[in-house]
Amino acid sequence: MSNHSAEPSVVRAEDVRVDLGTGPILRGIDLQVPRGQALALLGANGSGKTTLVKALIGLTPLASGRVELFGTDVSARRSVPWPRIGYVPQRVSSSPSMSATAEEVVASGLLTNRRLRPGPGSRRQVRDALAEMGLAERARDSVHLFSGGQQQRVLIARALIRQPDLLVIDEPLSGIDQASKTALAASLRRLHRAGTTIIVVLHELAELRPLIGRAVTLAQGQVVQDGPPPVHQPAEPGHHHPDALPGTVFNGYPVHGPGGRR
Ligand SMILES: Nc1ncnc2c1ncn2[C@@H]1O[C@H](COP(=O)(O)OP(=O)(O)OP(=O)(O)O)[C@@H](O)[C@H]1O
Ligand SMILES: [Mg+2]
Incomplete structure (x- = not known):
């Protein structure tokens, strides 16, 4: 018999408030995400989805409240357990000076504090991850020459290859073609089966609908709906x-x- 109460939530946010610019962007956010859940974060443009996921992983400072990841307080941003987290930001911006190849970018996903260079077998893993995102032929090309959608797929491959305990992915379906959406859905299903907790920002559940167990909707910086996907x-x-x-x-x-x- 498993004792769920003994297991800390992967994410526990309590009364989180974030202020940016002139006013509050998020207010009174309480959110607990148990291990292995696949949660969709929905809401209109500007409702605070990106701000919330960044606050949850310590990329945006809290005005007040508290966030724990894997049972550790990360509100002060000192102790974010990066090796356990895969994060794909909403917007991809690669500067022309970023001359790294696709395989170098994806391989960087394998690095952790303890592992400063890719280990044995990593080359194969990198190739597989790129192939999964339909970029096998582009492994040696410099990512600044890629289209926006291709760059996004490289960053998705980099996050997935970590096999993170928590995957946070911000609007992965926007700007990628149908074949890539289908491939992404399959990759996320595999990670989910392996126990990864997933928080995905979406406008439509679409291809990810079968994966999603819970949908949280934001409006004007507050949670207005939380339950099974609509x-x-x-x-x-x-x-x-x-x-x-x-x-x-x-x-x-x-x-x-x-x-x-x-
Ligand atoms: N750095 C910032 N300074 C001031 N205001 C900001 C900043 N970042 C975001 N905001 C504001 O916070 C609100 C929420 O933005 P956020 O990017 O979190 O929305 P979102 O739900 O992710 O929207 P979208 O669907 O367009 O991605 C918006 O009104 C935005 O203008
Ligand atoms: Mg956003």
Whole structure:
């Protein structure tokens, strides 16, 4: 019999507040993510999704509140357990001075505090990771020559090759082609089966729907929904499923007029 209460959550955020610029961006965020969960973070543009995932892994300072990762307080950003985390940021920016090849970038995902150079067998792992993202032919090419979507796929390969305990991935489906989406979904399923906890920022569950066990929706810096993934698309006032009938309620919002949106 397993005793879940004895096992700390992978992520535990308590009353997190983040201020950026002139005001609060996140307020009163409480979030616990148990080990092995695949959680989607949903919400409109500007609702705070990127800010939240960065706050959870110590990349954005908290104004108040507390974040624990694997049972360790990381609010002070000193003790973020980077070797256990794979992170793919939302926007990829490679400068022309970044002349590293795709295989060098992916291999850097294997480095940890204890392992400062890739170990035996790593070359094969790197090749496999690139092939998985459809970039086998480009291994020796410099990433600054890649398209935006290709660069994003290199960074995904770098995060996946770590086989992290926690994978945080910000809008991986935006800007990559259909074949890459399908490949990514398969790779995430494999990691999930191996026990990785996944937090993925999305606008639509789409290809990742079968993986997702929990959906948390943000609006204006606060959690407004938390539970099993929605059957239809995430709630946004005024946006209805095209098939929703006038007079009914869809995603908690009344449907007006013919054809849904008004
Ligand atoms: N460095 C910053 N300084 C000031 N305001 C910021 C900063 N970064 C983000 N914001 C503001 O915080 C809010 C949330 O931004 P965030 O990037 O977290 O949203 P998001 O939900 O990830 O949006 P998107 O779907 O467009 O990626 C926005 O209003 C944004 O303008
Ligand atoms: Mg974002």
